[in-house]
Amino acid sequence: MTTIPILSVRNLTAEFQLANKKNARAIENISFDVMPGQTIGLVGESGCGKTTTLMSIMRLLPANGRILAGNAYFKGNDLFAISEQEMRDHRWKDLAIIFQGAMNALNPVMKIGNQIREAILLHNLMDREKADARVDELLELVGIPRLRRDQYPHQYSGGMRQRAMIAMALACSPELLFADEPTTALDVMIQAQVLELLKQIQIKLGLAIVLVTHDLGVIAEMCDEVVVMYGGMIAEYGDTELVYNQPQHPYTQRLLESFPDLSSPGNYSAGQDLMTIPGTPPSLSDLPAGCRFNPRCHKTIEICKRMIPNSVDMSAPGSQKKHYATCHLLNRDELKAYDQ
Amino acid sequence: MTSDPILEVRQLGKYFPVRQNFLEIFRRQKPEVVRAVDGVSFCIEKGEVLALVGESGCGKTTIAQSLIGLTEATKGEIFFKGQTIGVDRQDGKSISLKKLRQKVQVVFQDPYESLNPRASIFDIVAEPLVVHGMAKEGQDLNNRVISSLEEAGLRPAEDFLLRYPHELSGGQRQRVVIASAMILEPELLIADEPVSMLDVSIRAEVLNLLNALRKSRGISILFITHDLGTVAHFADRLAVMYLGRIVEIGLTDEVLKDPQHPYTKALLSVVPVPNPRFRRKMVILTGETPNPINLPNGCRFHPRCPQVMESCKVIDPPSIQLNITHEATCLLLNQEI
């Protein structure tokens, strides 16, 4: 029996209305699935729309943001078709999020233990005593000594604050966790600790995780599948090993080449230039016509400037592993028709 | 006459006194000290890139600040091409701070904050020349600013002269910082996390620029960072810091392929690698880097060391020379020799 995805995003499109009356098409046509217990990564550079994707699914876009099209199915139910009240019920109980810079999102004048308890009390029908016990449980789960429950955020280090945020996110036992750049501001050793913690929690609780980051190394370590985003659209999507070892989209190829890799022995020759991608990511209010990557693409052809490419299935026939890329070069039929 | 290294640092120390509360002053208690940097020694030769790597709180930024004279070192000596910092002397034994600043320049981490938001790009790049009185107003100054901007990859330079920092992207701003640092034709560049705040694809550009400058001008670079991946491609030598001391130093290849200090080994094992098939045993240290106020007895690293021995808790290990270039501070190495 096949299991249904815990989250299924289809053709999600959203835009922001900017102060100067222009519209920024932040994300377009985003589609991916998350299976229960799976970790999926959203990777891309600043401005590619990864955070907007999360915010759209949670329906937490700011006042000037609007979802234009698409659906987000949580266990089969469309989150966009329900009322705000029902959505609020879903939030935190079923879907939780750790925001970017979460460490600074803690209330500086409230004890950590109380903040976590507040999250519980706001959502569940637990009474205070049970909530307190639950707080202790959560602190233990994330590796914070119980004694530190009554301390304030400024007494915690960065790594511990991040753990506190994770504890808060797990307060109501959600099934899906969104983590937006959870370790970006942390030292590499603390990052390793936090990522290890997430892995363990995932196994223990059967949690599905959507991990947003710009760090290709973290994705390789943590994620089963990866979505590579550029300029608000998906460039490539599939099984992590496939995408990393056989990247099909020119952006993915170049991105991987420009990322330093300590594991390949030959790379230690000092003084060799790193691969770069000329130019800069597009401004979302001023997107190029056709494929968003074409101004910077080293393999661009005529059609790229005019039409947005479709998603092409690149997976091996009969394989369970997904692999999609959105590039004109991969679509032979398209190219043939165009040539004529 | 043998040429002195561009930079030589001996037993550099910087201690910050901790503010006492009233009771402590009243009782005349000795103030506690934060030993941010505690006995660091290294040198940089001409044209060399030395990477100083460590996590937050290890003291690397404090070292950078001491080197450019933004803070005064508490102990130790700093030599630039054999000269100490003090007053200008005829015999060349010492050099004034102002003269020094022509030869040593800095690139900071935050491209937003490094530039005065109300100054035009022209003003920013021209400033070092103006401050040192090294160029006449008008054509000469203009030309030098333009050539510096172009060398930093901002072409055509004329387009940028009248713009303001907020109009530029992070990568462009960092290039402006580099242009303004290079305009004095320094011999040593201190780069404190120059690319940490930039996107991945832009980082490569800025690093390539620094590399090109190194090749064309022969400048030396002290590259301070926490990101081992960046270092691997760029540095000739690598020094790893922990709690105010250098625990291992050597050629980049040596240190990365054959680390000797347990901390270096642990650090290398947890750096995320963009290769899903890559498997290695990760040594994840428990706890956090302790506060440099209450330093442990013996080896600073012993409370977290996976290979700790009894003697480590008592003896502060000396630096052991493993070969001409490679050194590490660990008692384990003592035994092997």
Next chain:
Amino acid sequence: MVISAILTALFAPLLTPYTPTEVIRDSNGDGLTFASPSVHAPLGTDDAGRDIWSQLIYGARVSLMVGFLAGFIAMFVGSTFGILAGYFGGRLDNLLMRITDVLLVIPDLPLMLVLVATLRQMDLHVSPLVVLIAVIGLLYWTSTARLIRSQVLTIKERQFVARARAIGAGNGHIIRKHILPQIMPLIVANTVLIISTAILVESGLAFLGLGDPTQPSWGAMLNFAFDRSAITNGAWWFYLPPGLAIVWVTLGCVLLGNVLEEMLNPRLTAHHLESNKNMVAIQKEGDK
């Protein structure tokens, strides 16, 4: 609002048919006292037959001049103290701030009354107006000083100042080129507010009789109004116009000051969606 007041003051002679001290005589040759507004005198006359309108217009000059000059003195002294204290810190900071504190603690109005009264007794051969300006100016710089000092403290720590030092810039250069441009907007906004306070204070002092009797300011007009029983005489045109004028200008200044402060606030940061920044926006914490 403020502009209208300034223009009025500047062009006073053009706007008034009489000088403030001229007495308007009626057909009988007697002083036209407390005449209600008429075609001859749009705002009526005072107890001695002098035209209110003229007094109002000329009064603008005095009030505004005192206000502006006192305001500028306050701004100048305050900014200097603030910049020096904030930038150099240490003993200088302590010294300057203690002086500021002393002045802050003493209540403004009583101190000013005492000072003005004493100075006038001292027969210094300066116009009483100068005394007024000096006193107001020298007592109101304190709030500016504190404000500027705290701003300077923040700016001093910013990385572009560190960079300037690393380049080898001296203190003078840094203050001129880096610190001043950042705090200018604040100084401007603050000055406008101080000017409004100065005008109010001047009015107050004049009202209490400490102004210059030969140069009517709005406060002085109010003083005379009350002294000479304008209220009982029902001559509303005597005290209402100056009162309204004071309110008008003060309100104008306050509004202007607030708007300037909002517009020029250096702490506003750019929107990250509008331009591409290639930045990983999170900074490593605790990296010192």
